[in-house]
Amino acid sequence: MIPFLRKRVISSAVPLVCVVLGVFFLARMTGDPVDLYLPLSATAEQRAEFSAAQGFDLSVPEQLWNYLVNAAHLDFGTSLRTGQSAGSMVIDAFPVTLQLAGVTMLLAITGAVLVGSLAAYRPNSLIDRVASLLSMTAASIPDFWFAIMGVLVFGVGLGLLPTSGTLGGPEIWVLPVATLLIRPFGVLVQVVRGSMVTALSAPYVKIARSKGATPRRVVFGHALRNAVTPVLTVAGDLTVGLVNGAVIVETIFGWPGIGKLMIDSILQRDFAVLQAAVLLTAVTIFALNILVDVCHALTDPRVRQAVPA
Amino acid sequence: MLLAGAVLMSSGCAVANSAGGDTGRADGRTLRVVLTQEPPTLEPCEASLTGTGVVVRSNITEPLVERDPTSGELNPLLATTWKQTAPRTWTFDIRSGVTFQNGAPFTAKDAAFSIDRAVNSDLACNVEGYVFGNDDLEVEAVNDGRLTVTTEKPDPILPLRLSFVEIVPRTTDTEAKVRVPVGTGPYAVRSWQAGAAISLDRFDGYWGEAPAFARARYVWRSDASVRAAMIDKGEAEIAVALDPMEAEKDTTVAYPNNETTALRLDGREPPLDDIRVRRAIDSAVDRDGIVDALLGGLAEPAGQLVPPGVVGHSDGIEAPRQDVAEARALVREAEADGVPTDRQITLVARNGMFSGVSETAEALQYQMRQIGLNVRVRMADTATHLQYQLRPLPEDVGPVALLIMHGNQAGDAAFTTSQYLLSDGPQSTFGTETLDRRIAEAGALSGHERQQAFAGLLAEQNESVVQYAHLAHMNGLLGLSPSIRYEPDSATGDELRLTEVRPAEGAKH
Numbered sequence: 001m002i003p004f005l006r007k008r009v010i011s012s013a014v015p016l017v018c019v020v021l022g023v024f025f026l027a028r029m030t031g032d033p034v035d036l037y038l039p040l041s042a043t044a045e046q047r048a049e050f051s052a053a054q055g056f057d058l059s060v061p062e063q064l065w066n067y068l069v070n071a072a073h074l075d076f077g078t079s080l081r082t083g084q085s086a087g088s089m090v091i092d093a094f095p096v097t098l099q100l101a102g103v104t105m106l107l108a109i110t111g112a113v114l115v116g117s118l119a120a121y122r123p124n125s126l127i128d129r130v131a132s133l134l135s136m137t138a139a140s141i142p143d144f145w146f147a148i149m150g151v152l153v154f155g156v157g158l159g160l161l162p163t164s165g166t167l168g169g170p171e172i173w174v175l176p177v178a179t180l181l182i183r184p185f186g187v188l189v190q191v192v193r194g195s196m197v198t199a200l201s202a203p204y205v206k207i208a209r210s211k212g213a214t215p216r217r218v219v220f221g222h223a224l225r226n227a228v229t230p231v232l233t234v235a236g237d238l239t240v241g242l243v244n245g246a247v248i249v250e251t252i253f254g255w256p257g258i259g260k261l262m263i264d265s266i267l268q269r270d271f272a273v274l275q276a277a278v279l280l281t282a283v284t285i286f287a288l289n290i291l292v293d294v295c296h297a298l299t300d301p302r303v304r305q306a307v308p309a
Numbered sequence: 310m311l312l313a314g315a316v317l318m319s320s321g322c323a324v325a326n327s328a329g330g331d332t333g334r335a336d337g338r339t340l341r342v343v344l345t346q347e348p349p350t351l352e353p354c355e356a357s358l359t360g361t362g363v364v365v366r367s368n369i370t371e372p373l374v375e376r377d378p379t380s381g382e383l384n385p386l387l388a389t390t391w392k393q394t395a396p397r398t399w400t401f402d403i404r405s406g407v408t409f410q411n412g413a414p415f416t417a418k419d420a421a422f423s424i425d426r427a428v429n430s431d432l433a434c435n436v437e438g439y440v441f442g443n444d445d446l447e448v449e450a451v452n453d454g455r456l457t458v459t460t461e462k463p464d465p466i467l468p469l470r471l472s473f474v475e476i477v478p479r480t481t482d483t484e485a486k487v488r489v490p491v492g493t494g495p496y497a498v499r500s501w502q503a504g505a506a507i508s509l510d511r512f513d514g515y516w517g518e519a520p521a522f523a524r525a526r527y528v529w530r531s532d533a534s535v536r537a538a539m540i541d542k543g544e545a546e547i548a549v550a551l552d553p554m555e556a557e558k559d560t561t562v563a564y565p566n567n568e569t570t571a572l573r574l575d576g577r578e579p580p581l582d583d584i585r586v587r588r589a590i591d592s593a594v595d596r597d598g599i600v601d602a603l604l605g606g607l608a609e610p611a612g613q614l615v616p617p618g619v620v621g622h623s624d625g626i627e628a629p630r631q632d633v634a635e636a637r638a639l640v641r642e643a644e645a646d647g648v649p650t651d652r653q654i655t656l657v658a659r660n661g662m663f664s665g666v667s668e669t670a671e672a673l674q675y676q677m678r679q680i681g682l683n684v685r686v687r688m689a690d691t692a693t694h695l696q697y698q699l700r701p702l703p704e705d706v707g708p709v710a711l712l713i714m715h716g717n718q719a720g721d722a723a724f725t726t727s728q729y730l731l732s733d734g735p736q737s738t739f740g741t742e743t744l745d746r747r748i749a750e751a752g753a754l755s756g757h758e759r760q761q762a763f764a765g766l767l768a769e770q771n772e773s774v775v776q777y778a779h780l781a782h783m784n785g786l787l788g789l790s791p792s793i794r795y796e797p798d799s800a801t802g803d804e805l806r807l808t809e810v811r812p813a814e815g816a817k818h
Binding site for chain 1: 532
């Protein structure tokens with residue numbers, strides 16, 4: 001397991017470094033923040049002073065070096081937009097996104113396992129066809145449209161849910177989570193169904209059936225354990241996507257998460273916050289990928305055996 | 310699954326920890342306002358930024374004088390009277406009995422400190438650039454009740470400029486901008502939950518009439534349909550910047566917001582350096598069609614950069630009617646003289662500038678192509694758009710037609726012309742010596758002569774410069790709950806005065 005982990009950490013660290021460096025350089029190609037943060041009539045001296053204070057007067061490699069040195073001391077700089085610590089802004093925003101992603105994936109996996117297993121147990125039945133149709137539809141619906149329709153129907157029309165916001169009871173979770181949930185759920189139902197159809201046709205399942213095992217025992221006791229590996233892999237990728245892509249949900253529903261923070265930082269050329277947000281997100285995705293790989297290896301010994309020491 | 314469970318278990322419900330939602334319940338005591346974005350700061354010297362000013366100005370802090378958005382007259386606020394006591398000096402009598410929200414009394418020394426901090430300091434305040442340019446002011450508190458302000462050159466509209474300086478106590482930081490201010494206004498900041506809401510409490514020591522609502526709470530939603538839904542659902546009393554598609558509802562009201570849209574034509578680059586081509590573009594624009602079809606009828610076709618109500622606006626300048634045949638003829642004439650009319654012109658517009666901006670850019674592209682010009686559209690974000698908008702202008706990008714939206718909240722064309730029409734104005738690509746001279750002359754005048762001078766030079770722009778093909782004087786759209794009464798005016802988008810909001814008679818909360 002240790003060699004497997006070592007190999008995975010090294011291979012996953014490469015894209016992590018590329019993303020962090022790439023964002024650093026690309027951000028500086030988008031324009032000079034001085035134009036956004038100083039008044040129209042700012043003098044050349046004021047512009048120079050501002051650039052020097054922010055370190056923008058240095059060459060890009062020098063800026064990168066300073067960034068890396070400071071980041072090693074957990075100093076991510078100050079937000080140009082708010083004057084607050086970039087690190088604290090990111091730390092405040094990240095749990096919001098993690099909560100959304102966590103709740104969403106918990107519900108998506110649970111629901112997909114139930115629906116996908118049911119569909120797989122009786123292939124081509126009415127239940128299977130309905131599940132397939134709904135899951136394909138769910139996987140295809142645009143987040144933005146679903147969110148706005150949810151607000152109009154369940155918020156304004158029926159008056160059952162708040163339109164948006166983060167303060168309140170459990171009801172405030174419903175529309176944001178439903179919006180985030182719909183695509184992973186649709187994808188996972190199809191993956192679970194496919195894996196379960198294969199698993200349920202395996203000889204050991206036929207033997208279990210011939211010995212009189214109940215359908216529940218056959219599905220959840222025998223087949224699911226062997227069908228779970230591809231489901232975990234896809235669920236891991238989807239979770240990474242959720243952490244990275246909750247932008248629409250956070251924007252529409254006013255959730256101050258990392259996605260919205262990143263978009264705002266890009267639009268406002270707030271480099272310190274953008275870099276801190278990308279670094280933390282990239283490290284989280286890195287950790288998630290390792291976690292998925294470990295789960296994968298634990299459930300399927302062939303995975304860890306395939307990695308040379 | 311493990312991760313999801315762990316996150317749930319560890320985080321608890323940190324997000325969901327308060328009843329009543331972000332805006333709070335409709336309790337009749339709290340005025341709930343939904344903005345488009347979170348203010349980056351509440352620093353008073355940044356109050357000329359829309360996102361900051363809409364919360365701060367005349368709610369938390371106040372200036373010495375304020376401009377009536379409808380009549381254009383200056384009204385006393387923290388100064389009771391003012392007069393020009395020397396060619397370069399204005400004297401202000403300061404209101405007595407005013408206290409700051411921290412309990413300190415307000416005197417002329419605070420006013421002097423505030424002006425000095427906003428205009429003469431190294432803080433690089435936005436109000437400095439927009440309102441005062443590079444000129445410093447000499448400010449002196451003669452005594453606690455009197456203030457003198459001296460300018461480098463005679464300035465007939467100094468009190469108007471000072472209406473943009475929000476007064477803060479002398480204890481305010483002079484080395485750095487503050488995030489949360491103290492002022493003399495009717496509301497004080499109670500809390501700022503970063504990312505979620507700003508709450509204000511009524512200031513019981515306020516010198517003026519007490520506002521009707523004991524509290525105010527601001528939240529922000531970037532999607533206009535969600536802002537509108539919050540009014541429909543009773544989650545907010547006021548929602549700013551709604552889409553034209555909401556215009557027919559009883560809960561929305563349109564108001565002229567002093568914004569004007571126009572195409573700025575870069576007169577340094579062929580084919581836009583030829584006045585016939587610029588005139589052709591001006592003639593090609595179908596203003597009525599754009600207003601009706603793309604702006605929901607919530608605008609007026611424009612022929613000048615400032616709308617009615619601003620000193621310098623001329624009723625005699627009408628919006629040009631579309632004349633495609635004449636425009637084509639002008640382009641052909643220029644082409645015959647060797648002007649490269651087939652050179653690609655980049656039409657740059659900013660995402661989110663107004664509702665329907667991308668469709669408007671495409672319509673303009675079509676109309677310019679109709680007369681034989683080669684145009685491509687580039688939609689840009691704010692920072693990129695600023696690079697095209699402000700000097701130093703980008704090099705080697707070819708001819709640019711920039712879609713701009715100019716808001717003149719100061720109420721005087723001097724603020725427009727110094728930026729957009731001077732040859733070397735920060736937002737101008739070119740000009741003429743004649744126009745520069747007329748702008749300088751107009752800026753030194755006052756009263757009727759000032760009005761006539763600015764009206765004349767705006768007409769001169771259309772006749773001999775044509776740097777701008779004006780599109781429309783815009784309207785804002787406000788969502789208002791039936792439970793309140795409020796009449797928006799042209800300043801509402803930048804200065805939403807909460808004291809002017811009253812509960813509707815018989816409204817249930």
